[in-house]
Amino acid sequence: MPRMGPSFAETPMTAAIGSTGTGGRVVSSPRAAWLRVEGHWQWYRRHWHATVFSGIAQPVLFLVAMGIGFGSQVEPSTATRGMSYLVYLAPALLVTGALQNAVGESTYPVLSGFKWQKDYLAVVATPITPGQLLAGQLIWVAMLVSGNGLAYLLIASLFGALAGPGVLLSLLVAVLTAMACSAPIMALSASINNDVNVFNGLFRFVVMPMTLFAGTFFPVTQLPGWAQPVVWLTPLWHGTELSRGAAFGELGLWPAAGHLAYLAGLFTIGVLLARWRFRRRLVV
Amino acid sequence: MTGGGRVLDGALVRAGGLVKRFGDFEAVRGIDVDVRRGEAFGFLGPNGAGKSSTMRMIACVSPRSGGELSVLGMDPDRDGPRIRARLGVVPQQDNLDVELTVRQNLHVYGRYFGLSRARVRAKADELMVFAQLSDRAGDEVEPLSGGMKRRLTIARSLVNDPELLLLDEPTTGLDPQARHLLWDKLFRLKQQGVTLIVTTHYMDEAEQLCDRLVVMDDGRIAAEGSPTELIKRYSTREVLELRFSPGEQEDAQQRGIAELADRVEVLPDRLLLYTDDGEVALEAVHGRGVRPASSLVRRSTLEDVFLRLTGRTLVD
Ligand SMILES: Nc1ncnc2c1ncn2[C@@H]1O[C@H](COP(=O)(O)OP(=O)(O)O)[C@@H](O)[C@H]1O
Ligand SMILES: [Mg+2]
Numbered sequence: 001m002p003r004m005g006p007s008f009a010e011t012p013m014t015a016a017i018g019s020t021g022t023g024g025r026v027v028s029s030p031r032a033a034w035l036r037v038e039g040h041w042q043w044y045r046r047h048w049h050a051t052v053f054s055g056i057a058q059p060v061l062f063l064v065a066m067g068i069g070f071g072s073q074v075e076p077s078t079a080t081r082g083m084s085y086l087v088y089l090a091p092a093l094l095v096t097g098a099l100q101n102a103v104g105e106s107t108y109p110v111l112s113g114f115k116w117q118k119d120y121l122a123v124v125a126t127p128i129t130p131g132q133l134l135a136g137q138l139i140w141v142a143m144l145v146s147g148n149g150l151a152y153l154l155i156a157s158l159f160g161a162l163a164g165p166g167v168l169l170s171l172l173v174a175v176l177t178a179m180a181c182s183a184p185i186m187a188l189s190a191s192i193n194n195d196v197n198v199f200n201g202l203f204r205f206v207v208m209p210m211t212l213f214a215g216t217f218f219p220v221t222q223l224p225g226w227a228q229p230v231v232w233l234t235p236l237w238h239g240t241e242l243s244r245g246a247a248f249g250e251l252g253l254w255p256a257a258g259h260l261a262y263l264a265g266l267f268t269i270g271v272l273l274a275r276w277r278f279r280r281r282l283v284v
Numbered sequence: 285m286t287g288g289g290r291v292l293d294g295a296l297v298r299a300g301g302l303v304k305r306f307g308d309f310e311a312v313r314g315i316d317v318d319v320r321r322g323e324a325f326g327f328l329g330p331n332g333a334g335k336s337s338t339m340r341m342i343a344c345v346s347p348r349s350g351g352e353l354s355v356l357g358m359d360p361d362r363d364g365p366r367i368r369a370r371l372g373v374v375p376q377q378d379n380l381d382v383e384l385t386v387r388q389n390l391h392v393y394g395r396y397f398g399l400s401r402a403r404v405r406a407k408a409d410e411l412m413v414f415a416q417l418s419d420r421a422g423d424e425v426e427p428l429s430g431g432m433k434r435r436l437t438i439a440r441s442l443v444n445d446p447e448l449l450l451l452d453e454p455t456t457g458l459d460p461q462a463r464h465l466l467w468d469k470l471f472r473l474k475q476q477g478v479t480l481i482v483t484t485h486y487m488d489e490a491e492q493l494c495d496r497l498v499v500m501d502d503g504r505i506a507a508e509g510s511p512t513e514l515i516k517r518y519s520t521r522e523v524l525e526l527r528f529s530p531g532e533q534e535d536a537q538q539r540g541i542a543e544l545a546d547r548v549e550v551l552p553d554r555l556l557l558y559t560d561d562g563e564v565a566l567e568a569v570h571g572r573g574v575r576p577a578s579s580l581v582r583r584s585t586l587e588d589v590f591l592r593l594t595g596r597t598l599v600d
């Protein structure tokens with residue numbers, strides 16, 4: 001709609017408010033989610049350095065310390081699938097790093113949107129809906145984790161830690177694993193109010209043990225028999241199995257389908273839960 | 285007007301028997317409100333009266349628990365996003381993205397309304413002039429003063445050229461100078477044809493800004509009218525305020541000064557005598573041998589209206 005003469009000619013203040021009701025419109029859902037991604041990108045442009053440690057440096061440091069340092073003491077064997085320990089470790093650390101990164105992005109930053117900064121409340125006062133807000137948040141975390149994972153792979157390749165181009169498939173697996181955790185944790189973050197101890201518990205009693213025992217650093221078959229079924233329940237184990245399989249080109253069709261189904265299922269349930277919790281929290 | 289609901293009779297907001305419940309608790313207990321195009325409409329009431337709950341229902345971020353509500357001729361339950369596209373909202377609590385710059389806040393927010401990048405850029409520049417924040421354009425929001433943040437929140441609410449602007453306690457926490465500045469800006473917005481709905485617990489704000497208002501208390505509407513009408517209906521032209529040295533107020537009450545005015549309100553720290561001529565009443569008080577520590581004759585305000593309607597003061 002053309003904005004007519006008088007308001008243009010006047011001072012900026014008047015022009016700012018010159019014609020009413022010609023501005024806003026409702027955008028489609030995919031576009032709404034994408035506009036949220038744009039918003040996150042605006043934040044990232046200023047604050048990217050705050051994410052580099054947890055997103056990139058941390059897995060790289062683990063790769064150096066464990067893969068190169070500790071790995072120098074490890075002989076290639078059937079346990080490392082005949083690879084050097086560094087090459088064995090690299091695709092698994094990709095998944096572990098992505099998962100930790102995504103968990104971090106799905107806890108405090110999400111709770112803050114509801115509780116401290118309350119910027120989610122500002123968003124849902126626009127035509128954007130809680131579901132679109134959630135979609136934007138998930139897409140953003142997926143993009144961040146992808147970018148960080150790619151950076152990790154580039155650095156890992158400098159150390160000669162990569163088995164081959166299959167690791168690009170591993171990157172997709174890493175992002176899927178990360179999002180399978182991110183979605184339900186966003187549902188959790190949308191449900192808690194004061195008890196941030198829940199987050200500490202999550203890191204200490206879920207993420208950390210999973211990182212240590214779910215197949216990142218050594219094969220699960222080394223664990224006592226009773227512990228193995230527990231590990232099979234963790235998304236990280238499925239992601240790690242898939243990632244190594246993709247990187248080393250030795251993945252059976254049926255195991256791959258099983259792992260993928262598990263991760264996709266967890267992601268789907270997580271999204272449904274998160275959508276429900278976001279609505280509950282924002283529409284009161 | 286952009287598509288969507290047609291407002292035939294000029295009522296931008298129409299509420300009938302509107303109710304908001306939180307669990308068992310009824311925060312808004314069946315209110316009737318009509319807001320006409322182009323007016324500045326106020327909800328005046330103390331904390332907890334249900335003003336914000338009402339505003340959030342009008343803003344289509346909080347579903348009503350009962351009654352009827354139409355905003356811009358549409359039903360918030362069905363057309364929330366379409367209505368919100370044409371509203372400007374200033375919430376009681378600022379919810380800016382404090383890790384973004386002033387300009388980024390306006391850009392990002394404007395984009396949610398489907399505005400093009402170019403449009404949002406131009407708009408942001410205009411609004412920063414409006415809010416006197418142009419020299420802080422590239423600064424992060426976090427360290428800005430409360431007044432600056434409030435101005436930015438208000439500027440942000442204008443990014444989509446709203447037809448209806450909802451302001452929930454717009455000047456709470458601002459110093460007097462900043463308040464007057466803001467009132468001036470809101471007045472100009474109204475002149476531009478923007479319909480304003482304002483909540484406040486400041487009677488001077490309601491008097492300055494509102495063409496029409498409702499006095500709200502305990503989830504209900506106690507009275508409705510223009511500030512002058514309300515004062516005329518529920519109060520006298522003047523008020524004589526008497527303050528006493530400690531212990532002497534009761535003594536004064538016993539000397540029958542209640543007869544000297546149309547009505548007397550007894551507050552812990554003073555007596556209010558409602559009368560059309562305060563000076564005459566003061567002489568009569570002196571005539572009864574009552575010697576207040578200080579006295580003041582003033583015009584009635586909405587504060588007096590509220591006191592009359594509820595027996596309580598607005599701001600404690
Ligand atoms: N989300 C909520 N859950 C429960 N009670 C609420 C909620 N929001 C407001 N209330 C209650 O509703 C009443 C009215 O609150 P509010 O609308 O904020 O009043 P006002 O804005 O006039 O101060 C208060 O008693 C408040 O505690
Ligand atoms: Mg309030």
